[in-house]
Amino acid sequence: MQVKLHISAGHWEAEVTPAAGPESGPDQAESAWCRVSGTAPLLTAEQKEQLLAQLGDCPLELYKLLQGQDSPLLAACGLPPVQAESCSCGDAGCRHAAAAAQALAASPLQRLALAGLPREELLRGVFAAWPQEAEAASSTAATAGAGARSGSSRGGAAINEWIAEAAVEGTLHRPGPGFHSFEVKLPQELAADGGLPDAAKLLPGLPRAAQALELIRKKAAARARETSLPKNGG
Helix, strand or coil: CEEEEEEECCEEEEEEECCCCCCCCHHHHHHCCEEEEEECCCCCHHHHHHHHHHHHHCHHHHHHHHCCCCCHHHHHCCCCCCCCCEECCCCCCCHHHHHHHHHHHCCHHHHHHHCCCCHHHHHHHHHHHHHHHHHHHHHHHHHHHHHHHHHHHHHCCCHHHHHHHHHHHCCCCCCCCCHHHCCCCCCHHHHHCCCCCCHHHHCCCCCCHHHHHHHHHHHHHHHHHHHHCCCCCC
16 A cells, blocks of 8 residues: 655544556545544653753764654653544554554654654754753863863962973873783785885876985985984983
């Protein structure tokens, strides 16, 4: 069956038609459609606020909703299950009503719109809260940092004094005790190829490109050796 939903806050309708097949012509399919309808309670302001807050804390759940997937947060906020109330065929519990209810249940965004929380309001509520949370976190961090600086100036050496002393002692950029505990193993195919690029091909307009590249390589190696040697204390 083919279902076309029409959603408004608190009320929904669906046009249900049989799936087109080789044995049914267009006139027969047009005359066999039925209209299913139903109602649903609206979310309260507290329920909306709870759902928006949870989605703001769980961006993955918001992504699932936008992709048409269901989320356990909908049931947690009190979103009621979908129920059809009437069908134009007059048969209680007909297959048209079941197909329409199933189609609506499979669309979480339309269920939210039926409960009074359309997609635009949902995104606006979640996205508007993120800058406020970031600003509050930044303000809290700034307050904590100011308190730490105040306590440092009262109880011991200030951070700038510690940096100055470390720079004089030459320990400012010294690796910590866990630096040498890490080991990086390169693949064999990377270590096997030690050839340099062909500078003549890279710079065809410069006949002495190879000599320039070799000179740069030697100077870079010499500078690396100088910086790696330990400095003698004066």
